[in-house]
Amino acid sequence: MSDVFDITRWRPAPYLPQAEARDPALIFVIAVLCFLACLTALGALAGDRGARGWTGQLVGEATVIVRARGGETPDAAAARAAEALAGLPGVTEVRALEREKAYELIRPWLGDIADLDDLPVPRLVAVTLDRKQPATATALDKALKAQGLDAVVDDHSMWIKDIRRAAGVVRGTAIAIFVLIAGAAGAVVAFATRAGLAARRDVVEVMHLIGAEDSQISSLFELRFARIAALSGAIGAASAGLLGAVLRMIGGGAGITPALPIAWIDLLAVLPCPVLAALVAALAARVTARRLIKGL
Amino acid sequence: MSRNANAAAGDASADEILRFTNVSMRYGRGPDVLSDVSLSLPRGSFHFITGVSGAGKSSLLKLIYLAARPSTGAFRLFGEDVTRMSARDLPMARRKIGVVSQDLLLLDHLSAFDNTALPLRIAGHKPAEYRNDVAELLTWVGLGARMQALPPTLAGGEKQRLAIARAVVGRPEILLADEPTGNVDHEIALRIYRLFVELNRLGTTVIIATHDQDLVARSGRPVLHLDKGRLTPLASQGPVA
Missing domain, CATH: 3.30.70.3040 (Alpha-Beta Plaits)
Known part of the structure; x- marks a missing residue:
């Protein structure tokens, strides 16, 4: 390593490594779950629209x-x-x-x-x-x-009466699947955040030792995992939105099937996904970091 | 016994930096690792803590750097009752303590310069305020040419000195070192010891836990000897010429 060091050009390095080897796998898993959650949300909206149309x-x-x-x-x-x-x-x-x-x-x-x-x-x-x-x-x-x-x-x-009941079943099932997948996505984000944070226990320990406040330490991890989850959420949401757009184009106003008519406006439903994923990750990081600090 | 030697608790002094009164400590439901420890250390003193492995040296240091709290007894640090200190106040107190732990705890992804600057960044100082001080300190500990080096590329003695630089960069009131010369050769050990002496001369209270009886004997510094968690007087205790 070069020992020529210009102190006037020194800028503090980030407390955490910029990228970790496990990041791509984490991004992939969260993106897939976000994709499924968005797709279910689109399905629920289309099912609801179909049921409303029939009645x-x-x-x-x-x-x-x-x-x-x-x-x-x-x-x-x-x-x-x-x-x-x-x-x-x-x-x-x-x-x-x-x-x-x-x-x-x-x-x-x-x-x-x-x-x-x-x-x-x-x-x-x-x-x-x-x-x-x-x-x-x-x-x-x-x-x-x-x-x-x-x-x-x-x-x-x-x-x-019968059609309303059928529409209710379609809507309820879609919402239940959405909640299940969104919950699974949230759990994976939380689990991955915990694992990632445990792997960076050294940073937590050092910062704790030198007098960092708990909020300073946890905010580092909140930011890092929120950023990863937001990126994954954006990938998942964009993929689901793209698939929804293709189905809309193939099937016209009726979507791929008249039972699930997708409207262009439905595609907006995927927009909150990156924000929600980031919030879940940040919350999980905060809880895990605080617990880790308490255990030191 | 010299003025700096350990003194039994009871003589409250405005000049004391810490005071243990009948302190005991245990981990969880385990047995006491420290029992009925009473001592008072004046500001600017230099002490060694000795004892065999498991005697309680690291636990005593942990109490002092606020990584643990006593199970029973009273502990005053910087004039404050630690047992009554809130969790919110602990980080500020820790900033007055420099620690060189046994496993050094350097962050491998940060350069020597960034590792050293950490306590100042955490304390909220701007880079322009401290970068010259950090560079000066690293030069002082003999790492002036290795400022950009990452810890895994440093030799054992260099890592020790880097850990010391990080411990003292914030000008702590107390410097604690747990076996700081444990993994280095005799020459490096002496060099590190001289660093501690120099810091002590500048006013820092120094407490070193060590197995290195030769270093203790050469130093002539007062010794706090632990035996099975109890502070015991040493037959040979006292300044050694």
């Missing part, structure tokens, strides 16, 4: 089944029902479906019958509801009864 579509519509009475033709009864419902508060559009639509619905059960006109096939009236303040099934039913119509209102409530 939203069903909540906005109702179907009225109209049966003709007396000498009235089914088409005339359907037209009268449409007229009775149009203009009701919470109803935005009413459309009496053509008889072919009704035939299509019963064809799977009755097969191709030559003359369906001989059968008393009910007609359908599609009602589009105001999504913000939809008319209730009772209000629709009341309006139809007032016109003396034999009609049944189906507001899809049975389906909505």
Whole structure:
């Protein structure tokens, strides 16, 4: 080593070595866990969006089944029902479906019958509801009864209940997986921080001996491990964001599958990852360093 | 017995730097490693601590450099009751103590210069304030040409002197050394001893734990002899010409 030493150019070296041999492995492990956590977060958001979409579509519509009475033709009864419902508060559009639509619905059960006109096939009236303040099934039913119509209102409530339950399961599962993976990532960060700190026990001992305050010692490790975790978190988040963007581009608005529609805005969910990873690492470093100092 | 020799506790003096009164110490639930130790040391004194391995020399030093607290008894350092000192006050007290531990505790990734400057950095001094002092000190201990060297590249004696330089750079009131000449040859041992004498001449209280009876005998300095954790008088104790 050169012994030519210009004291005026001397700058204090960092208390801790700039890089350690185990750093790349630590960065890789934390990055993978952050990647999985971000991916699960994107999955949870997409699942939630999908579930909202299904229920939203069903909540906005109702179907009225109209049966003709007396000498009235089914088409005339359907037209009268449409007229009775149009203009009701919470109803935005009413459309009496053509008889072919009704035939299509019963064809799977009755097969191709030559003359369906001989059968008393009910007609359908599609009602589009105001999504913000939809008319209730009772209000629709009341309006139809007032016109003396034999009609049944189906507001899809049975389906909505099932779909909401399914959406809740999807959302809950995604959140549980996210919490599990985020927890595992946090535990790995904490464990790695402890191991790294134990390996630098010499620095802790020397600084303690020469009169460093506990906060001075722990802040060194907090900074170091927060920096490593932030870098790992950024790598993991960027990878997950990139994968999300690819899925969004391949599948368009519906994502890779209509069940998990990814929106561009969802990709922002990965942004807090580096900060959260850094916070967990800093906290773990602080707790471990303080414990180590106490044990000296 | 000389003025610097160990004195029984009880004569409170404004000039004393430390005082043990019936101090005992144990690790966890183990047996006492120090039993009923009472002593008082004046400022600017120079003492050796002797005793066989396991006699309690390192434990006594640990108490003095505040790495441990007495199990029983009273310990006053710099006029303060250590047993009542809060954990927050300990770092400030430690800054007044220079320690050369048996395993030296040098940081291998820092140069000799950075290792020496550590206590001053920790104390919050700016590099411009101390870099000349550090360089001067390293030159004084004979490492002027090795300032950039990393500890693993230094010889045993150089490491010892580096540890001493780090221990004294903050101008401590007490310098403690645990077997500072244990791993060096006779010539280096004498050189290191002369460093301690010079520091003591400048006003630092020096306490050295050692097995080196030859060095103790040559020095003529007072001795605190430990036997199974108890401070015992030595038949040969006293200045040796």
